Amino acid sequence: MLRSVIIKTSSGEINTEADDSLTLEGFLRTKRIPPNLFQAYKNIEQESIEPIPLDTFIFKIPDDNKIILQCIRNIDLKDVLPQKTQFEKVSNPIISIPEFNFGENGCSQIIHELNQDSAKELVKEKILNFTRITCESKTIVVGISGGGDSNTLAQGLKEFSIKYLEKKFVFFTIVFEPIWPKSAAERASELCKKYSLNHLVYGNKEVEDLLGMKGSLDDFYKEYIDKFGNNTSHFFGTYLISIVARKLCKKYDSTEYILGFNREDILSDLIFSLMNGQKPLSFPIRNFGNIRLLMPLWDIPKIVLDACYPNYSLSNYNERRGEQSTYQRNIIYYLAHGIEDMYPNLGLSIMQGVQKIFDNKWPELKIENGYDIFPSEYANPEKIKEVKELLKKYFD
């Protein structure tokens, strides 16, 4: 049932109707309004006005009571939230991206619909521009997982290599159960084949040979998990990709590798650093000694990347059921997506602000002598020792 709700602000009253199955908080959220900007009241007559918490269900408020939501800041919501929407429609849309514009004439929004083709085109252009400006090495190593994000790299970099014939790309995918199933590598291979790209698939044996490991990768993983907990497999995965990529750089006489970090990946890392009072690490280029990690997808929202290959993305997520992760990682990713959702491009703006602050003053990562690890200045020396002891068992 619909109930009348009055939203009161200093710039006027807005009469709205709310579904009474919602709480008042839920109702405000449907309008993109942060509940902490409002106090709710109910009353029969002006004299008996009574404040009520926003988690009150609307159906629980007696029918003869008026419901008032009073804005507790002197702000004009018309300047903040869209008063006009322009829809940019395409055939077979997969996603819609809101863009807010504001100024003297109030706030308006454009809803950009993207289908698979337009998403691919958008991402391809972004990759082309980034690599054109950034890539220095003649050969560049590219890690792809077979999931949505990194697969967009294949198409974009193919386009780049057609325009810049002197540049060569070496794509690689790691197969390592239970982190990366064979099926994901098959999807990556299929894609690289489609674009005639040089693609290497590294299984356990190939990884062990490439890295010159003294023990098996399985044993390394098992010992790692025993030591650091079975919810840290993502961190093992990131480390494995990084050391394989850096080794391939050496093998192919390259100084650059590309991974598919997207907007919310970088943002979550950044929020974590900032809230801990730690200097964030550089993006979209990060130096590991003389090898550079390039992140061409750094400002592209994950949802846009997934729209490029929605079926691949879906298969990828279906294969990852029951994965364990640390609660911290779960929260920080949620926060990154939440910030971006609260006001479109808020996260991106924070990222760009931090880039400005640090400019050429990003913290440097130094290699730990004899090991392929680059501890940050915040690493605990005792923990470094512990990690080194583990690595010593498996690497020369």
Place this chain on the structure above:
Amino acid sequence: MENTLELRITSTKDYTEVIEINPVKSNLVSIFTSLTSKGLNRMTDKQIEHIMCTSSLAAFN
């Protein structure tokens, strides 16, 4: 009847509600506690994130 009309994403089989009437005043202190004090001062219990993964949190999601 309680809450039956709410569509709640937190309604997993593990979801529970605890209601405390007139809680002690000291409970309110936590309103001012930062997330880092609640555990976001690290990514892993063993704090390997600054050592093995001095890159973004994960290369895959």
